[in-house]
Amino acid sequence: xxxxxxxxxxxxxxxxxxxxxxxxxxxxxxxxxxxxxxxxxxxxxxxxxxxxxxxxxxxxxxxxxxxxxxxxxxxxxxxxxxxxxxxxxxxxxxxxxxxxxxxxxxxxxxxxxxxxxxxxxxxxxxxxxxxxxxxxxxxxxxxxxxxxxxxxxxxxxxxxxxxxxxxxxxxxxxxxxxxxxxxxxxxxxxxxxxxxxxxxxxxxxxxxxxxxxxxxxxxxxxxxxxxxxxxxxxxxxxxxxxxxxxxxxxxxxxxxxxxxxxxxxxxxxxxxxxxxxxxxxxxxxxxxxxxxxxxxxxxxxxxxxxxxxxxxxxxxxxxxxxxxxxxxxxxxxxxxxxxxxxxxxxxxxxxxxxxxxxxxxxxxxxxxxxxxxxxxxxxxxxxxxxxxxxxxxxxxxxxxxxxxxxxxxxxxxxxxxxxxxxxxxxxxxxxxxxxxxxxxxxxxxxxxxxxxxxxxxxxxxxxxxxxxxxxxxxxxxxxxxxxxxxxxxxxxxxxxxxxxxxxxxxxxxxxxxxxxxxxxxxxxxxxxxxxxxxxxxxxxxxxxxxxxxxxxxxxxxxxxxxxxxxxxxxxxxxxxxxxxxxxxxxxxxxxxxxxxxxxxxxxxxxxxxxxxxxxxxxxxxxxxxxxxxxxxxxxxxxxxxxxxxxxxxxxxxxxxxxxxxxxxxxxxxxxxxxxxxxxxxxxxxxxxxxxxxxxxxxxxxxxxxxxxxxxxxxxxxxxxxxxxxxxxxxxxxxxxxxxxxxxxxxxxxxxxxxxxxxxxx
Numbered sequence: 230x231x232x233x234x235x236x237x238x239x240x241x242x243x244x245x246x247x248x249x250x251x252x253x254x255x256x257x258x259x260x261x262x263x264x265x266x267x268x269x270x271x272x273x274x275x276x277x278x279x280x281x282x283x284x285x286x287x288x289x290x291x292x293x294x295x296x297x298x299x300x301x302x303x304x305x306x307x308x309x310x311x312x313x314x315x316x317x318x319x320x321x322x323x324x325x326x327x328x329x330x331x332x333x334x335x336x337x338x339x340x341x342x343x344x345x346x347x348x349x350x351x352x353x354x355x356x357x358x359x360x361x362x363x364x365x366x367x368x369x370x371x372x373x374x375x376x377x378x379x380x381x382x383x384x385x386x387x388x389x390x391x392x393x394x395x396x397x398x399x400x401x402x403x404x405x406x407x408x409x410x411x412x413x414x415x416x417x418x419x420x421x422x423x424x425x426x427x428x429x430x431x432x433x434x435x436x437x438x439x440x441x442x443x444x445x446x447x448x449x450x451x452x453x454x455x456x457x458x459x460x461x462x463x464x465x466x467x468x469x470x471x472x473x474x475x476x477x478x479x480x481x482x483x484x485x486x487x488x489x490x491x492x493x494x495x496x497x498x499x500x501x502x503x504x505x506x507x508x509x510x511x512x513x514x515x516x517x518x519x520x521x522x523x524x525x526x527x528x529x530x531x532x533x534x535x536x537x538x539x540x541x542x543x544x545x546x547x548x549x550x551x552x553x554x555x556x557x558x559x560x561x562x563x564x565x566x567x568x569x570x571x572x573x574x575x576x577x578x579x580x581x582x583x584x585x586x587x588x589x590x591x592x593x594x595x596x597x598x599x600x601x602x603x604x605x606x607x608x609x610x611x612x613x614x615x616x617x618x619x620x621x622x623x624x625x626x627x628x629x630x631x632x633x634x635x636x637x638x639x640x641x642x643x644x645x646x647x648x649x650x651x652x653x654x655x656x657x658x659x660x661x662x663x664x665x666x667x668x669x670x671x672x673x674x675x676x677x678x679x680x681x682x683x684x685x686x687x688x689x690x691x692x693x694x695x696x697x698x699x700x701x702x703x704x705x706x707x708x709x710x711x712x713x714x715x716x717x718x719x720x721x722x723x724x725x726x727x728x729x730x731x732x733x734x735x736x737x738x739x740x741x742x743x744x745x746x747x748x749x750x751x752x753x754x755x756x757x758x759x760x761x762x763x764x765x766x767x768x769x770x771x772x773x774x775x776x777x778x779x780x781x782x783x784x785x786x787x788x789x790x791x792x793x794x795x796x797x798x799x800x801x802x803x804x805x806x807x808x809x810x811x812x813x814x815x816x817x818x819x820x821x822x823x824x825x826x827x828x829x830x831x832x833x834x835x836x837x838x839x840x841x842x843x844x845x846x847x848x849x850x851x852x853x854x855x856x857x858x859x860x861x862x863x864x865x866x867x868x869x870x871x872x873x874x875x876x877x878x879x880x881x882x883x884x885x886x887x888x889x890x891x892x893x894x895x896x897x898x899x900x901x902x903x904x905x906x907x908x909x910x911x912x913x914x915x916x917x918x919x920x921x922x923x924x925x926x927x928x929x930x931x932x933x934x935x936x937x938x939x940x941x942x943x944x945x946x947x948x949x950x951x952x953x954x955x956x957x958x959x960x961x962x963x964x965x966x967x968x969x970x971x972x973x974x975x976x977x978x979x980x981x982x983x984x985x986x987x988x989x990x
Contacts, residue, residue, distance in 0.1 A: 251956060259556050262486055263283040276383050277649060279392050280358045280522070280534050285596060289651050290660040291695025291707035292389070293754050293767040293804065297382045299406065303417075306979070308448065308915070309371040310382065310403065311335040312341070312767075318384060319819030319869060320804045324942040327969040328457050328491035330450075331372040334513070338375045338386060338769060339800035339825035339863045340398025342369040343533050343855050346720050347779055347792075350396040351748075357405050357480065358536045360393075360519055362640050364575050364606020366720040367395050372486045373542070377417075377429045378444040378465035380406040381767035388713030388748040388771065390665040390691035391647045393602065396713045397748040398800065399772060405480065407469055408433035408440030413986040414556045417865075421930075421979030424451030442467045454491045454503045455936045475890035477523035484516040493969035495948045496904065502913075502972035503936060506950070507549045507566070507623050515543040538576035539964055546570070549617070551949040554838040557959045564616035565957060566625040572611045579604035596654040604643045608719065611636050623950055634650075636676035639719040644668045649693075655699065659710075663693040669716035681723050685896065685918035687745045703758040711750050717743040721777055721792040743777040744794050754794040761810040763866050770801035770830070777821060781834045781896070796829025798860060817871040824862040827898070828856050835896040837966035839903040852899040859900055864909065881918040886911065887982045889941070894968050896945030904968035910939035912973075936976035943970045 274284035275294050276527035287294070297317045307313040308330050315335060324334040325346060331545060334343040339524030340351030342362075350367035353360065361369055385392065385400045393399035409497045414432040415564035419425060426449050433442035448461040467480040492506040508652035548569045555565045584598035612635040647665035654660055668688045675681035695709030695933075721743055754767030775794040805818035835841055859865070866889060873883035888911030893900055913934040918929045947964035950957055 235579050246501075262340065265743045267959075276404070276889055277385065277389075277391065278583060278600065278647075279355050279360075279400075279402070279602065280536060280581050280600060280747075281402075281404060283532060283585050283587065283596065283598075283653070287756075288699045288705045289661070291661055291697050291709040292752060293386055293756070293765055295384045299380050299411070302376060302382065307376070308419075308931075309376055309542070310374050310379065310401075311369075311371040312378070314382065314384070314401070316869075316885070316887070319806050319867060320386075320802070320821040320823065321529050322867055322941065323530045325973060326493070327488075327510070327944050328454060328971060329452070329459060329488045330974075331459060331461065331488055332490060333367075333371070334862075335371075337384065338398045338771070338802070338804075340674075340771075342401065344368050344370045344372075345510075347724075349394055349777055351715070352393050352399050352401060352719075353395040354401045354403070354483075355392070357478075357520055358522060358581060359518065359538045359540060360577075360579070360604050360643075361403075362395055362512070363542065364719075364921070365567075365573060365608045365610060365639065366579060366718045367715070370514050370516075370542070370544075372461055372488065372514055373463075373482075373484045374403060375446055375463040375465045375482065375484070377431050377446060378442075378482075380404045386767075387709065388691070388693075388711045389651050389663070389750055390693050390711060390713055392669055392779075393645050393647070393665060394643055394669060397715055397746065397773065398750075398893040405465065405467060406431070406433065406442050406444070406926070407467060407478065408435040408442045409469070409471060415983065415985035416805060417981060417983045419979050419981045422977035423453045425449070425977075425979060426898050434574075437911040438470055438472050440469050440471070452489070452491075452885075453507050454972075456489055456508050457491045458489045459487075461488075463652060473804075475523070478521070478524075480518075482516060482518040482520075483516060484634045488512050488514070492949055493856065493942070493944060493946075493971045495950075495969055497948075497967060499938065499970065499972065500608045502975075505623060506969075507551060507619070507625055509547060509624070509626065511547045511548060513543075513545045516689075517541045517876060527772055530586060532585040532587070533582075534585070535580065535582040535972050537580040538578070540575070540579075542573075542575040542577075544573040544575075548572075551961075553947075553961050553964075555959070555961055564615075564618060564629075564958060566617040566619050568615040568617050568625055568627060570613045570615060570631055572609075574609040576607045577605065583970070590652065595650065597648070597650045599646075599648040601647075602643075602645045605642045606639075606643075608639045609637075610639065610719075612679065615692045621956070622700055623873065623955075623957070635681075635952075637681050637719075637723065638674040638676060640670075640672045641719065642668075642670045643716075657698060660696045661693075661695045661697075664693075666690045666691060667714055667716075669724060671716070671719055673719060685717070685722055685742065687714070688748070689714050689745065703759050704755070706755045707753070709750075709752045713748040713750070715744065715746040715748075715777075717792075718919070724791055744778060744902065746771040746776055747774045748772070748776075763809075764805075766803070766805045766809040768801075768803050772797060772799045781826075781836075793934050795827075796961060797829055798826065799828050800863075813875040815871075815873045817869075819867075819869045821867040823863060823865060823867070825860040825865075826856070827854050827858050827860065830855055832897070833898055835898070835945060837896055837947050838899070838901075840899065840901045846880050852901070854898045858898060859893055859894045861893040861897060861944075864892050866890040866909075879920045883916045885914045885919075887914075888912070892941070892943065894943030894970075897968075902945060902968070907940050907968070907970055908944035910937065910941075911972075912937055912939065924985040924986060925983055926985075927982075928983070930979045930981065931976065933974060933976045938975070940970035941973060943968055945969070 282980040285774040305313040342352040346366040351958040431444040444465040446463040450459045464483040469478040520538040524534035579603035586597040611632035615631040617625040649663035651661045691712040693711030697707040752772040756765035765977040776798045802823040809816040829852040841850035870886045890909040891906035
């Protein structure tokens with residue numbers, strides 16, 4: 230083959246040494262944890278700051294905060310945290326843009342956390358207080374978060390300023406397991422459809438004051454399409470010290486993954502959805518993360534917390550692309566295809582400190598937290614282009630030399646000062662006031678010339694306020710207003726010149742200034758519980774000012790374009806849900822309405838849109854976007870059900886159903902293309918579990934029970950393979966415009982064998 234993967238550091242020796250130290254130094258199990266000696270009732274609290282701390286009871290939180298437990302994460306059978314969130318959250322959906330189960334875009338309330346560079350990111354993600362959004366483009370690589378190390382995930386909706394940059398539509402806070410909370414050992418082995426083979430292992434234990442926890446995952450899958458293999462290797466280790474006043478944890482996370490995706494398919498090809506368009510498209514991700522965090526009670530009412538971390542990520546990307554400028558017969562040096570070979574090395578040191586005060590103020594209960602954080606990201610980015618021919622199987626593997634076209638060093642520094650105070654106006658009413666001052670600086674240094682050099686700085690104070698009222702112990706009503714900010718990323722700043730468009734994923738060109746995105750969110754809601762029933766209803770309205778979008782350019786490569794501020798966009802809607810337990814039966818139901826629209830008139834280029842016309846120039850293929858047109862990729866309606874029952878102590882049966890309305894394709898921002906939206910769908914899953922012995926469980930899982938062919942994402946483009954037998958058409962001027970769709974996986978069946986010990990939970 231004419232290409233190779235760039236190899237980053239592989240710290241396996243460090244991983245092994247760390248595990249040996251933990252195992253050899255592990256305390257003798259079976260001793261009691263001093264924190265659990267007292268027979269105290271369990272009190273539900275919700276984390277409301279990036280650094281894990283005290284948290285608040287639900288009746289004091291003015292938002293529809295949702296928490297997913299470790300059992301819910303594992304019980305979802307999703308391969309990663311994004312899949313688990315999609316199955317658990319009513320306002321969540323996914324766009325399968327890459328054709329790999331570990332590389333989906335997670336949408337929540339119309340905002341996205343995506344692994345794809347160039348996707349506008351609107352959610353912040355934290356793991357034990359460490360920001361998981363990458364420094365180069367705020368992307369989130371879900372495959373770097375070990376699913377079986379998750380203790381719980383808390384989703385804080387809205388533009389909560391306390392969580393810093395990128396929390397436009399919400400923040401996702403992942404907390405990992407510890408030996409005190411999760412003692413014992415478990416092993417899960419899975420095999421079944423698409424060549425999936427996986428093994429997950431975890432073990433934890435503790436002495437009186439010291440604990441340990443280890444987790445590992447080996448996952449391989451051939452994939453259901455022709456070329457969508459996955460190899461995921463993850464490890465997580467944590468050791469800690471805990472006594473009556475001090476809690477200290479040191480953790481290490483490692484991943485070494487290789488993910489191959491399949492591109493979207495023309496609508497006319499959906500009769501054979503397992504085929505590839507062009508290939509290969511491969512990404513490797515490697516992670517090494519050290520995190521030291523701790524807290525100490527300075528007094529009865531004063532808690533000091535802090536963390537310090539170092540995160541290293543090495544990524545290589547190989548993307549196949551068709552050349553829209555190819556002119557037959559080809560001139561010397563002119564090729565029908567090209568490959569983009571990207572290398573990204575990210576080094577992220579950072580830390581935060583937080584002080585929490587729990588004492589009364591003027592005779593009223595009060596919870597005050599103030600903190601500061603700094604997150605630095607040093608990134609080395611390179612891109613090489615490789616000319617290629619197109620094989621009879623639509624492959625672009627090439628023996629030609631790759632030419633370095635971009636070498637960039639970027640440094641982003643995010644600094645923040647924040648505070649939040651929840652004050653009891655009376656025993657039933659709580660007022661929360663929050664705010665954060667953000668400063669973001671992005672420095673760009675071109676290693677091949679000076680075209681990409683630049684210095685950009687953004688500062689803003691974002692406020693928030695909310696009120697909760699509890700007329701009865703079983704009912705809470707709330708209202709809130711908050712603001713957030715997203716600074717333009719290095720990817721956007723280096724591809725913002727309409728006169729020098731770049732090719733996604735990222736061939737950078739220049740760096741004119743972009744404005745930061747500002748969000749303003751209003752939310753009203755009510756929630757309650759009684760006799761085994763929990764329910765919630767909320768309404769939200771988030772408006773973005775100076776939103777940033779990728780604008781396709783005229784001509785050139787199919788994915789060529791630039792980023793620019795496009796004015797206002799809005800996401801507003803209603804989300805509702807209920808959870809009911811009645812005897813052996815458990816029922817969950819969720820419905821969300823999300824109205825995601827443009828609020829500013831735009832003129833965009835979309836050459837594959839059937840309504841394109843010369844609006845800005847005689848040869849242009851423009852579309853007019855008006856206020857009220859829906860944003861592509863976001864379903865207006867989402868409906869989810871889950872039902873389970875214990876037939877007897879050994880048998881459990883469960884069923885899930887998930888559906889959504891159609892979404893508009895990218896390139897159809899004016900909602901007028903002749904193809905219309907990508908159709909909605911409804912799919913069902915079943916699972917049965919049998920426990921032949923106290924420590925053993927056998928489960929059979931069936932996804933997409935009725936083997937329905939459906940899509941959750943679409944884009945408008947031109948079909949380069951419109952020749953006989955879907956071969957390459959060497960005349961780009963005759964490539965037909967089509968709606969391309971990602972096709973979801975067909976019916977899959979998996980057998981899961983589990984063994985678990987349980988010491989004192």
